[in-house]
Amino acid sequence: MSNRLHDPFRTAFDSLDEFADLISQVLKCPVTIEDSNHRLLAYSTHDERTDSARISTIIGRRVPEKVINQLWKEGTIPALLKTNEPIRVKSIDEVGLSNRVAISIWKQEEVIGFIWALEIDKSLTDDDFSLLKQAADAAKNKLLQLQTRKNKKEERSQEFFWKLLTGHLKVQEEILENFHTLQITPSSSFAVLVFQFNKNITSKEEQNISYLLKTNQRLKIMLYTIDCNQLILLISAEGLENPLSELEQFSKVFVLKMGDRYGVRDITPVLSGIYKDYQKIRQAYEETLSVLSVKQKFPFETKDIYNYQKLGIYQFLGLLLEKRKNEEYENYSLTKLHDYDQKHNSNLVETLEIFLNNDNNINDAAKELNVHANTLNYRLKRIAEIGEVNFKDPNQKMMLYVDLKLEKYQGI
Amino acid sequence: MSNRLHDPFRTAFDSLDEFADLISQVLKCPVTIEDSNHRLLAYSTHDERTDSARISTIIGRRVPEKVINQLWKEGTIPALLKTNEPIRVKSIDEVGLSNRVAISIWKQEEVIGFIWALEIDKSLTDDDFSLLKQAADAAKNKLLQLQTRKNKKEERSQEFFWKLLTGHLKVQEEILENFHTLQITPSSSFAVLVFQFNKNITSKEEQNISYLLKTNQRLKIMLYTIDCNQLILLISAEGLENPLSELEQFSKVFVLKMGDRYGVRDITPVLSGIYKDYQKIRQAYEETLSVLSVKQKFPFETKDIYNYQKLGIYQFLGLLLEKRKNEEYENYSLTKLHDYDQKHNSNLVETLEIFLNNDNNINDAAKELNVHANTLNYRLKRIAEIGEVNFKDPNQKMMLYVDLKLEKYQGI
DNA sequence: GAACCTTTTGTGAAAATCCCCAAAAAGTGA
DNA sequence: TCACTTTTTGGGGATTTTCACAAAAGGTTC
Numbered sequence: 001m002s003n004r005l006h007d008p009f010r011t012a013f014d015s016l017d018e019f020a021d022l023i024s025q026v027l028k029c030p031v032t033i034e035d036s037n038h039r040l041l042a043y044s045t046h047d048e049r050t051d052s053a054r055i056s057t058i059i060g061r062r063v064p065e066k067v068i069n070q071l072w073k074e075g076t077i078p079a080l081l082k083t084n085e086p087i088r089v090k091s092i093d094e095v096g097l098s099n100r101v102a103i104s105i106w107k108q109e110e111v112i113g114f115i116w117a118l119e120i121d122k123s124l125t126d127d128d129f130s131l132l133k134q135a136a137d138a139a140k141n142k143l144l145q146l147q148t149r150k151n152k153k154e155e156r157s158q159e160f161f162w163k164l165l166t167g168h169l170k171v172q173e174e175i176l177e178n179f180h181t182l183q184i185t186p187s188s189s190f191a192v193l194v195f196q197f198n199k200n201i202t203s204k205e206e207q208n209i210s211y212l213l214k215t216n217q218r219l220k221i222m223l224y225t226i227d228c229n230q231l232i233l234l235i236s237a238e239g240l241e242n243p244l245s246e247l248e249q250f251s252k253v254f255v256l257k258m259g260d261r262y263g264v265r266d267i268t269p270v271l272s273g274i275y276k277d278y279q280k281i282r283q284a285y286e287e288t289l290s291v292l293s294v295k296q297k298f299p300f301e302t303k304d305i306y307n308y309q310k311l312g313i314y315q316f317l318g319l320l321l322e323k324r325k326n327e328e329y330e331n332y333s334l335t336k337l338h339d340y341d342q343k344h345n346s347n348l349v350e351t352l353e354i355f356l357n358n359d360n361n362i363n364d365a366a367k368e369l370n371v372h373a374n375t376l377n378y379r380l381k382r383i384a385e386i387g388e389v390n391f392k393d394p395n396q397k398m399m400l401y402v403d404l405k406l407e408k409y410q411g412i
Numbered sequence: 413m414s415n416r417l418h419d420p421f422r423t424a425f426d427s428l429d430e431f432a433d434l435i436s437q438v439l440k441c442p443v444t445i446e447d448s449n450h451r452l453l454a455y456s457t458h459d460e461r462t463d464s465a466r467i468s469t470i471i472g473r474r475v476p477e478k479v480i481n482q483l484w485k486e487g488t489i490p491a492l493l494k495t496n497e498p499i500r501v502k503s504i505d506e507v508g509l510s511n512r513v514a515i516s517i518w519k520q521e522e523v524i525g526f527i528w529a530l531e532i533d534k535s536l537t538d539d540d541f542s543l544l545k546q547a548a549d550a551a552k553n554k555l556l557q558l559q560t561r562k563n564k565k566e567e568r569s570q571e572f573f574w575k576l577l578t579g580h581l582k583v584q585e586e587i588l589e590n591f592h593t594l595q596i597t598p599s600s601s602f603a604v605l606v607f608q609f610n611k612n613i614t615s616k617e618e619q620n621i622s623y624l625l626k627t628n629q630r631l632k633i634m635l636y637t638i639d640c641n642q643l644i645l646l647i648s649a650e651g652l653e654n655p656l657s658e659l660e661q662f663s664k665v666f667v668l669k670m671g672d673r674y675g676v677r678d679i680t681p682v683l684s685g686i687y688k689d690y691q692k693i694r695q696a697y698e699e700t701l702s703v704l705s706v707k708q709k710f711p712f713e714t715k716d717i718y719n720y721q722k723l724g725i726y727q728f729l730g731l732l733l734e735k736r737k738n739e740e741y742e743n744y745s746l747t748k749l750h751d752y753d754q755k756h757n758s759n760l761v762e763t764l765e766i767f768l769n770n771d772n773n774i775n776d777a778a779k780e781l782n783v784h785a786n787t788l789n790y791r792l793k794r795i796a797e798i799g800e801v802n803f804k805d806p807n808q809k810m811m812l813y814v815d816l817k818l819e820k821y822q823g824i
Numbered sequence: 825g826a827a828c829c830t831t832t833t834g835t836g837a838a839a840a841t842c843c844c845c846a847a848a849a850a851g852t853g854a
Numbered sequence: 855t856c857a858c859t860t861t862t863t864g865g866g867g868a869t870t871t872t873c874a875c876a877a878a879a880g881g882t883t884c
Contacts, residue, residue, distance in 0.1 A: 244744065244800045273744055283739060305807075309744050312807030313814075316732055323731055327695060332656065332685055332721050344851090344860085359806045360772070362841075372863050377842080379861085388656045394771045395717075395724030398810050402725075756830085756881095774871075784833050789872080791831085825884105832879070840871065849862070854855100 008131070009138035016042035016142050023115065023135045027128050030054065032116040033139060036207075037214030038063040041113065041146070049120040052096030065217040067095045072261060080104040081111055084136065086129045101129070103136045105143055110207070113143045157182050161223040161234065165192075167282030175278045184222050187236035189276045191247055192284040195231040195254065196292055198266040208262045212254060219250050232288075234281065237274045247271055248306055268295065271307040290315075297409065301357070313402055317409055324406060331403040333387030333396075340386050348386065349404070351379045356401045360391070420543070421550035428454035428554050435527065435547045439540050442466065444528040445551060448619075449626030450475035453525065453558070461532040464508030477629040479507045484673060492516040493523055496548065498541045513541070515548045517555055522619070525555045569594050573635040573646065577604075579694030587690045596634050599648035601688045603659055604696040607643040607666065608704055610678040620674045624666060631662050644700075646693065649686045659683055660718055680707065683719040702727075709821065713769070725814055729821055736818060743815040745799030745808075752798050760798065761816070763791045768813045772803070 008026050013019045016033055024031040024044030031044040032054060040061045043054075057063045070092055071077045079087050086103040101124050105113035115136055117124060124132070160178045163169045169178070179186040201209070209231055213221050220236040235250075237243040251269035258264040270291040272284030287308035294314045295302045305311055337348045351369060355376065358365040366376040383389055390396055420438050425431045428445055436443040436456030443456040444466060452473045455466075469475045482504055483489045491499050498515040513536050517525040527548055529536060536544070572590045575581045581590070591598040613621070621643055625633055632648040647662075649655040663681035670676040682703040684696035699720035706726045707714045717723055749760045763781060767788065770777040778788040795801055802808055 242800050273741065280740065283741075286739075287741075301807075310805075310808060310811075312805075312811040314807070315811070316735060319731060319735055320728055323728060327698075328692065329685070329699075346861085356806060359804050359809075373841090374843095374864075375862050378863095382861090388654055392771050393722075393724075394768060394813065395713075395726070396722060397771075398813065399722075399724040399727070401806065401810065758831085785871090786834075786873095787832050790833095794831090828881100828883080830879100830881075832877105834877080835875090836873105838871105838873080840869105842869070843867090845865090847862100847864080849860100851860070852858080854857090 007134050007138075009135050013142075016139070016146075017045075019135075019139060019142065020044045021046055023117070023132075026131055026135075027117055027124065028122065029120060029124070030118040032057065032118075034063060034114045034116070035143065035146070036110075036112050036114075037211055038068055038114070039214065041143070049118075051098040051118065051120070053098075054116075054118065056096070060217075062217070063215070064095070065215060067097060068215050070095050070097070076102065078261075080114060084133070086124075086132045088124075099123070101132065103132050105136045105139050107140055107144060112147060113139065115139065153182065157184070157223055158225050161225050161232075164223075164234070164278065164281040165225075165232065165285045167279075170279060172279065179222075186278065187220065187222065187238035189237040189243070189274050190222065190278075190281075190284075191235050191237050191243070191274045192272040192281060192288050193233040193235050193247065193251060194270050194285075194288040194292070195233075195251070196268045196270070197229040197231070197264070200229050201226050201231065205262065205264060208258070208264070212257055212261075216250070216254075218246065218253070232285070243274050244271075244307060244309065251306060268292065269306050270295070271309075273307075273309050298405070301405070313398075313405065317402075317405060320402065321406055321409055331399070333389050333400060334403055334407070337383060337387045348379060348383050351376065352383055352387075352400065353404045355380065356397060356404070360397070419546050419550075421547050425554075428551070428558075429457075431547075431551060431554065432456045433458055435529070435544075438543055438547075439529055439536065440534065441532060441536070442530040444469065444530075446475060446526045446528070447555065447558070448522075448524050448526075449623050450480055450526070451626065453555070462530065463503075463510040463532075465510075466528075466530065468508070472629075474629070475627070476507070477627060479509060480627050482507050482509070488514065490673075492526060496545070498536075498544045500536075511535070513544065515544050517548045517551050519552055519556060524559060525551065527551065565594065569596070569635055570637050573637050573644075576635075576646070576690065576693040577637075577644065577697045579691075582691060584691065591634075598690065599632065599634065599650035601649040601655070601686050602634065602690075602693075602696075603647050603649050603655070603686045604684040604693060604700050605645040605647050605659060605663060606682050606697075606700040606704070607645075607663070608680045608682070609641040609643070609676065612641050613638050613643065617674065617676060620670070620676070624669055624673075628662070628666075630658065630665070644697070655686050656683075656719060656721065663718060680704065681718050682707070683721075685719075685721050710817070713817065725810075725817065729814075729817060732814065733818055733821055743811070745801050745812060746815055746819070749795060749799045760791060760795050763788065764795055764799075764812065765816045767792065768809060768816070772809070 009019075009022065011022075013022065020031050020033050020042040021044045024046055030050050032040065033042040035041050040057055040063070043058055053064070053067050057067075068077070071089070074092065076087055076089050080102055081104065084104060084106050086101050089097065089100050089102060091098045099119040101117045101119060103115050104111045105115065115132065117128075117132060160169075160182065164175070169175050176186060197205075206226060209226070213224060213233070219240075220238070221233055222236055223234040225232050235247065237247070240246045248271065251271065255267045255269055258267055270288045272287040275281070275284055291306070291308050291311060294311060294317070295305070298314060302311070302314055305314075308315070334349065337352065340346060341348055351365075354368050355362070355365040358368060362373050362376050362380075366373040369376060380391065384391060389400065421431075421434065423434075425434065432443045432445050432454040433456045436458055442462050444452065445454040446469075447453050452469055452475075455470055465476070465479050469479075480489070483501070486504065488499055488501050492514055493516065496516060496518050498513050500513050501509065501511065503510045511531040513529045513531060515527050516523045517527065527544065529540075529544060572581075572594065576587070581587050588598060609617075618638060621638070625636060625645070631652075632650070633645050634648055635646040637644050647659065649659070652658045660683065663683065667679045667681055670679055682700045684699040687693070687696055703718070703720050703723060706723060706729075707717070710726060714723070714726060717726075720727070746761065749764065752758060753760055763777075766780050767774070767777040770780060774785050774788050774792075778785040781788060792803065796803060801812065
């Protein structure tokens, strides 16, 4: 056959599955159709020859994440997003991928899906490539229908999510009903995750985000929405062994991928605590916002904190400052140390802070201060003397830590 | 001479010093007259023979504290407070005291002073004892005059102190003027010290307190007053090298002496911070009251804390609890640990608390828990896993500590 | 009761921390 | 300048802490 022949795909067909079988018949190889997020839309059944990647894709109704990652790294997906020509993929044994050809399905300037053809017995010819292009074109309309249906659902879920975030849904039954209508199974525990971008999120970035979230298979994202420069997610924490660390891991990977794949950098992820009661979503959301505000005030000390839980004392530093303002308290030890520093041009206060920052570890703190461990020891002895500090008393140390940070806070 | 002869002290005399010389002449030995607080009121000058204790008493215009302590320990002062008979004191070399005889001066049921006669060359006879009794009786009126003058001054200072404590004196000049009128030199820094008794202070105890305070030579007590079951002091912190520890030391000694000497137990001392501005006395006073209230709530954890400075996190636990109530926050790690404890009948939470209480010292904590250090290590590993706690992060640990204590606070 | 898991305790070697001493360097004041 | 104090650094040994491993004890489940 040649591309000058009659287009075999210009026939009516009811379902995408039927269409997949048609392509499979024409090209004589197994065919899979995915949406832009690599979710399985349809697959041919007439042919039993297949590879393990295709099997897991069909079983999971989506392309396995490690396969997607591999295809990104190796350049296939970036290529598919640039051209509407078929792309040949060499077999990748690590992920069970045999030789195949892929083509992207376009709607104007946007990729809305992919067709995959496995080259199990035969390699596809140039003519086959042309047929594939025609098939991609023919698939477009069917996919668009699916998309609009999805869009409507998405709109409804957006509205619902904002109601939850702002605490407008107060009745448990009502919340559960909404989840049911949107065909989302509410999980027994959840967290709110916010990614703050350094500028407002463009619609192009929105698509990229959507792609990343949909292709992610680590966590179940129940709802998500975008607000100016913030991407807000409601994530299920059900069945996770270490929810906090897994959520953190996920956000790190997301930030990494946004940078690597789309060149979007400076994204700050923040997490709420984990809750079971859906009426507390608003509170969880407020937690994330408060983390963001603290991170702005203490960028250095909170650089590894993304989680409201782990904010530690920073959770209430603002509150304390207010108390302090009212009572004109001053930390006696710190005052004396400051005085000494001033008089003798030393830096006992800084030494103390770094020591406390480093969890009382002399070696680590000495390294950070670029002094000998014995020097630090000596200074600590002096600090204990001058400031009348007992370094065996956790309470005293905490107070010093808090007051040191409060000083900084005030300095801002 | 015998006691049947004419009383040689029934003559008029202008000053107590003159009177001391008279006694000295009659008894033929050096004589010293003190008030009830062992402050020097008068001493004979006709005789140069003396001992080192007397010299320091005259130089310092008060009996040295170590001498007083010795006389208490050894029973002389308690005896003098019981009887109006002369008491003989054997020489005590450690404090430079040679043989002497003492007698107390009474006004009704109360001792208002002492007369000391040194037995340098001769021992006093029974007749001399009778004479001493007559002398003590004759000294009474003179001492009473001095007392009433003092009382008036004390009343004025009481009023002044309360004005300071309640913040009614806001002008620096006015405060200084008051100090000047009362012939008190205001020191450059001060602290408020409160002793809380377990019941209202009786007038008998008031005298004992006054005695202890006046005979103390460690610290300069600028003002003091009594309010129901509280003894409130304004103490100078000038010239002290380690004011906080010296103040603590002083309060410990005071509590000890009240117990040992007068059988008054269960006294809780509390200290404010150290301030320089006299307008902050009210604040300092409020600090002490807040320490007392915290100590009531956390008797165990604050059992070694007497100082607002050293309250540490307990300084603001109440405030935090309020915040927590509003935001319905729960510490994820603690929740998980509690759950685990419940399910497996373990005590990870308690373990964690004791570990944190002991400044992360595994050995100490293991001892307190009565388990092997390795057991504690194992538990901590489990705590880190189950509660997703990183024990290298001081911030996380502080948060756990705070939340643990808050739980207790709520439990109260 | 057997199989399995969790917890406790013990042992010992490696690693680290602590502590004392002393020398050098830096700073201070007459 | 010199004497003096304070601070820094280094060495090295005693002590503690840490860690891995193993055995025993206690609990749970089938």
